[in-house]
Amino acid sequence: MSLIVQKFGGSSVADADKIRNVARIITEQYRKGHSMVVVLSAQGDTTDDLIEKAQEINPRGSKREMDMLLSTGEQISIALCSMAIEAMGYQVISLTGWQAGMRTDSGYGAARIKNINTERIRAELDKNRIVIVAGFQGLNKYDDITTLGRGGSDTPAVALAAALHADLCQIYTDVDGVYTADPRFVTGARKLSEITYDEMLELASLGAQVLHNRSVEMAKRYNVNLEVLSSFTNQPGTKVKEVVKNMEKSHVSGVAKDKDIARLALVGLAHEPGIAFKIFSLLARNKVNVDIILQSIGREGSKDISFTVKKADMEQAQKILEENRDIINFQSIEVTDKIAKVSIVGAGMINNPGVAATMFEALFDAGININMISTSEIKVSVLVDENDADRAVQVIHDKFFSLYGAG
Numbered sequence: 025m026s027l028i029v030q031k032f033g034g035s036s037v038a039d040a041d042k043i044r045n046v047a048r049i050i051t052e053q054y055r056k057g058h059s060m061v062v063v064l065s066a067q068g069d070t071t072d073d074l075i076e077k078a079q080e081i082n083p084r085g086s087k088r089e090m091d092m093l094l095s096t097g098e099q100i101s102i103a104l105c106s107m108a109i110e111a112m113g114y115q116v117i118s119l120t121g122w123q124a125g126m127r128t129d130s131g132y133g134a135a136r137i138k139n140i141n142t143e144r145i146r147a148e149l150d151k152n153r154i155v156i157v158a159g160f161q162g163l164n165k166y167d168d169i170t171t172l173g174r175g176g177s178d179t180p181a182v183a184l185a186a187a188l189h190a191d192l193c194q195i196y197t198d199v200d201g202v203y204t205a206d207p208r209f210v211t212g213a214r215k216l217s218e219i220t221y222d223e224m225l226e227l228a229s230l231g232a233q234v235l236h237n238r239s240v241e242m243a244k245r246y247n248v249n250l251e252v253l254s255s256f257t258n259q260p261g262t263k264v265k266e267v268v269k270n271m272e273k274s275h276v277s278g279v280a281k282d283k284d285i286a287r288l289a290l291v292g293l294a295h296e297p298g299i300a301f302k303i304f305s306l307l308a309r310n311k312v313n314v315d316i317i318l319q320s321i322g323r324e325g326s327k328d329i330s331f332t333v334k335k336a337d338m339e340q341a342q343k344i345l346e347e348n349r350d351i352i353n354f355q356s357i358e359v360t361d362k363i364a365k366v367s368i369v370g371a372g373m374i375n376n377p378g379v380a381a382t383m384f385e386a387l388f389d390a391g392i393n394i395n396m397i398s399t400s401e402i403k404v405s406v407l408v409d410e411n412d413a414d415r416a417v418q419v420i421h422d423k424f425f426s427l428y429g430a431g
Contacts (some may be wrong), residue, residue, distance in 0.1 A: 026191040027149075028053055031063040031159065031181035035198040036067035036255040037101050046255060047108035049155060049196070054114060059149045061188065063159040063181040064105055066097025069175070087132035091161075091171045095121070098158035100175070106156050116154040120142065121169070124155075126162035126180060128170045135162060135170035136238075137180065140187040157184065175427040178239035186246035193243070193250050194237060194261075200254035201262035202227070202234050205279045205421045209414060212425060216277060220371050223277045226403045230280040240264070249404040250403040268371075275379055276370040276424045281417050283364045283410060285315070286338035287395070289330040290345065292355025302352055303329065303345070310344055312337045316365070316398040316405065326355070330396060332407065335361050365394065365411035368420060380404045386423035392416050 030050065037043050045065075054060050074093050078085050085093075102118035109116040125141030129272065157398065159177025164170050172179055180196055185193035199207060202224065207213040217324045219227075221244035228237035234252055243250045243264060253261025284331065293299050307314055312333055320328040333341050342359050346395060373379045383404055392415065395407040408416050 025057050025059060027059045027061070027188055029061045029063070029181055029185040029188065029190045029193045030196060031177055031194070032065065032196045033198065033254055034065040034068050034070070036196055037064055041103075042060060042255075043101075043105050044108050046105060046196075047112060049255060050105075051109060051112055051114055054154055060154045061145060061149070061184055061190070062156045063177055063184065064098060064101040064107070064156060065159050066094075067104075070097040070100070085152065085385060088168060091132050091135075091169050094171050095158070095161040095169045098160050101203040102156045102157055102158050107157075107200050109154060114154060115152055116156060117148050118158075119148075120158045121137055121161035121180070122163035122167075124157045124184075126157075126183075128162035128164050128172070129171065130164040130168075132165065132168075132170055134173040135164065137172070137183050140183055142184075145184070145188065146212050158244065172238075173236075173260040173401070179242060180238035182239040182242045182246075182248050185250075186242060187250045191249065193248050195239075195250065195252050196255040197234060197252060198254065198256065199234065199345060200257050200259050201252050201277070201311045202264070204277065204425060205417055206281075210279070210418055212421065214425065217260075218261050218265060218268040219277055220268055221264060221266060222402055223369050223371050224264050226367070226369040226400075227278050227280050230365065230369065230403065230405065232280055235264075275372055275376050276368045278369050278418050279367070280369065281364055281366045283412050283413060284335050285332045285336050285363060285365055285407075286359065286361035287330060287332050287363050287407065288338070288341055288345070289328060289358040290352070290354040290356075291328050291358060292326045293329060294353045295325050295327050299327075299352065300329065304331075306343060306344060306348060306352075307333075310340065312341045312344070316396050316407065318396050331366070332363075332396075333379065362410045363407050364410045364416075365405050365407055366413060366416045366420065367403050368424065369403045371402050373404070382423060383420055386419045390415060390419040392419070 031192050060124055106116045106118040127138050130137035145155050159180050161171050201218050202216050203213040205213040225240040228235050228240050250264040251261045315332045317331045392412045398405045
């Protein structure tokens with residue numbers, strides 16, 4: 025008998041009919057003799073609705089109280105799904121994050137899992153019960169409820185699979201796998217039968233919304249057998265694994281975009297050692313995460329440094345730099361959030377010269393200007409104007425997948 029962990033997103037449990045559909049998927053595996061642990065997100069737009077309610081009461085509500093509020097969405101889902109399974113005649117129990125032994129740090133709103141005490145879950149499985157767990161939440165050292173960040177239900181599902189040594193972890197979404205690009209917006213996007221952890225992690229970090237990037241990190245670390253598939257179709261999904269077939273033949277596995285970024289440029293910096301350290305250590309101390317960095321060649325005693333941050337961090341980063349102008353010694357700061365990052369990812373890129381040039385050619389042919397470039401062994405990212413982002417993804421996807429196929 026195998027142990028399977030399943031996770032269903034908000035769209036999969038959005039209404040009564042969809043909850044019954046999820047119950048059917050769960051019990052189908054249970055009838056085959058598998059032990060079942062299931063993680064659920066809040067229904068549909070419940071979390072957004074709760075945030076809106078909080079804004080009406082107190083736009084500056086504390087993160088602790090926001091976590092107390094937002095955690096209720098998942099509790100509704102697990103209770104309703106358990107009732108649906110009960111109505112079908114099966115033994116089931118729903119558990120909140122803390123009842124399931126999920127312990128986190130104290131980072132309200134974006135907590136990280138520290139450990140999982142699986143004793144309660146194992147006891148329920150020994151009673152042949154299906155266990156339904158509230159995703160997205162845990163308990164910190166103060167016994168306060170914490171949440172794991174938007175899209176965070178993927179992470180506890182993978183964490184539970186690792187802690188319970190599950191045979192399979194299935195992430196059910198509203199798409200039937202991982203595609204070469206977002207099939208809702210890119211014509212010709214193709215489903216991948218398999219993808220490496222590293223490629224999936226890059227895609228998740230670069231804006232692809234199929235899996236939460238922290239869940240992919242954890243799956244890679246603990247070698248979790250992971251599959252992404254749809255709760256709306258009875259089709260095989262995409263396997264996420266360490267090594268895939270024909271890995272060296274793969275050029276590009278996917279194209280992603282991220283519009284949730286901003287660019288800051290410090291102009292007229294003193295051309296002296298330690299300036300970059302001063303800038304980025306200052307931002308790091310204030311928990312501002314920096315992505316792409318570009319430094320110009322020094323000229324006439326000065327240089328410029330540009331970098332990107334999340335849109336939500338833009339104002340804070342600008343304020344920190346302005347307040348430390350005398351220490352950093354720059355002439356001016358330029359800020360914009362009207363940009364987007366477009367990226368290609370592929371495990372075989374490092375051994376295939378010309379991949380970046382092909383990407384740049386596609387953008388050139390489309391008349392799309394590149395503002396900044398960042399590369400690694402398995403990705404190339406460019407910054408473009410926000411209005412060009414969707415078209416950039418399409419022309420890059422067309423260029424690679426007409427040349428090389430789906431990898």
